Amino acid sequence: MRTKVLAVFVVAALAATTAACSKKDDGGTTSTPLVVGSTLSLTGAFAATGIIHKVAGEAFIARLNANGGLLGRQVEWKVLDDQSDTAKVGQLYEQLISQDKVDAILGPYATPNILATMAVAERHGLVLPHHTAVLAPQLTYKCQFPGWSIGPTPNQFIPNLLFDALATLPQPPKKIAVLTSQSGSAAFVTNGFGNDKTGLLTIAAQRGIEVVVNAPYPPTISDWGSIAAQVAGAKPDLVINNGLGVDTVNALTAMKQLGYRPPMTFSLFPAPGPLLGLGADSAGVLSVSIFEPNAPLISKAGADAQAIIDDYKSRATTAKIPYTAFETQAAASWNAWQILAASIKGAGKVDHKAMCDWLHANPVDTTFSGRLTFDASKNNFWAPTLGIKQIQNGQWVMVWPSDRAAGTLTGPTAS
């Protein structure tokens, strides 16, 4: 009797396991989810931006699953908090790949973390779409695919983009002050990268633009008073702050305390909300962007764009993100997810070699950056869609290049 009961129990357990593994739903699809693993900086120094990628990713997956998922499987996202600690990132991806056996991975936030992940992805031969690493020469793994591109030489592209835009003004700036954060994510724009020493300083010289202040500063700077005094004394036509986060806010505030406001200001990678928070004091400030939710650009992005932007805004509000606009970071995140989804669909299976080959052989149509193609000889960095945006009437507006502009670049703001 005991043997019979045991046999029935074993058979029932096997049946249940089998059912769990291969149960068919009404649509005839398997219910085993396709799991994507990644880390994000949900706490620590990068958390303010990490949360944007979390919200964007959740919005993407909800939309993807509502449309049937991938290969008939619902997609789940296992996201771990790397605490903005680069040392933890590689270990967490190892855990996701080796222990949790995720089907695919997506990059973390911030260049140092993405570089740490790249080594793990390469070791396991996995496709690595990522949002925000733009230093193309460092990203040498052939199956890493960027969701944000400033081309193969970002140190040249950004200064030329800016100076080209400014050259269209009736009175382009002749004297500039260059304030550079000594952060690996910003200094390359001023000084060049690696053996390529071409950067903003050399390009300005080539174009006959005089650098009247060149002030590199530590990322932990707390007193902007002395820099403000130098800039106010030199009275440049344009202040270029190749900095991050709230550097430009702090610099403009310190200058205002001295009764000075630069005629024009460029901020490389600012936190977008705080600059807008300065009100009239930040009117006319310039920066770079791959997408801004301006009506003409939304319209150009296609029928789905407005719904995506609205959904993101709703989720960002719930997540208590202060600046809820769907802009560069969220767009880069969306691109990375679309690259991953396209590679799986294109390969027809979760086979990373096939996915990588497919991406090299086929373009990916993205909602916010258009059609992307990946050339391994350029480290997969596609033709940049980066443009210049400007604060106009309290909003960021894309103003350059003209084919992606939603407004007109305006010149110096009256002090």
Next chain:
Amino acid sequence: MITLQAAVTGALVGGLYALMAAGLSATWGVLRVINLAHFGLILIGAYLTYQVATSWGLDPIATLLVSAPALFVAGALLQGAYDRLGVAGFNSLLMSFGLLIVIIQIATNIWTADFQRIAPELNRYATGGLPLGRLILPTPALIAFSFAVVLIGGGYIALQRTFVGRGMRAFAEDRNVAAAFGIDHRRLGLLLGGLSGVSAAVAGMVFALSNSITPTTPYEWFGTVFAVVILGGVGNLLGTLVAGVGIGVLSGLVSVIWSPSTEPFMLFLAVILALLLRPQGLFRTAGAQ
């Protein structure tokens, strides 16, 4: 003129460094507690200023009516806990660092990791400046310096001339002898912890006047504030003020004459030299001052 302007601005900003360092220096000198959680209290002080000013439309300086009592209680409770658990010296460094991380996480949960800043229309101090001949004294830095002079000067006078102050100095000199003369170290500790919390509230308020706040900001303060404490002499309030101003001037001058990027190098070179020549700190004589 640019150099002079940078030096003057640096001197005034030194008031903020001194305010941040005063509470840390006092508890270290008197109670032998190296309280890294003090940086967390400054952070909470900054966030309370932001929150109260934003939610109630209160003048940012007036937010001290809320933040100072709140952080007095927090500082006293913290010191009470250290005392009850017998935490001091190197242990206090480790434990208070853990507490700082907890405070940062709590701040992240409440205010998110994003940058928060008092809206310009609620903060008339942020971009103001007081002309003095051809120089301009930035308003937030001037406020920081004024608070530093009043609080630190007041604290110094209290230490010299009141019974409680003398008790604290005696306690800092020799705990056992002070206890034999009836000095209740627990009450003194609570009071000093509370006052240290008030200094954190003031430092946080001044910081929030012209800066964006994010939960990880305290890590940026470590180097400069410790330099001020060590140069000023642990437990020496006046020394803290002088060291804060000195470091501010040095930072401003180095920034203009060489480059802002050389500022940390020159600052800590000066600290190392000062410690080699006067390991007790530039101004320390003995005990709490």
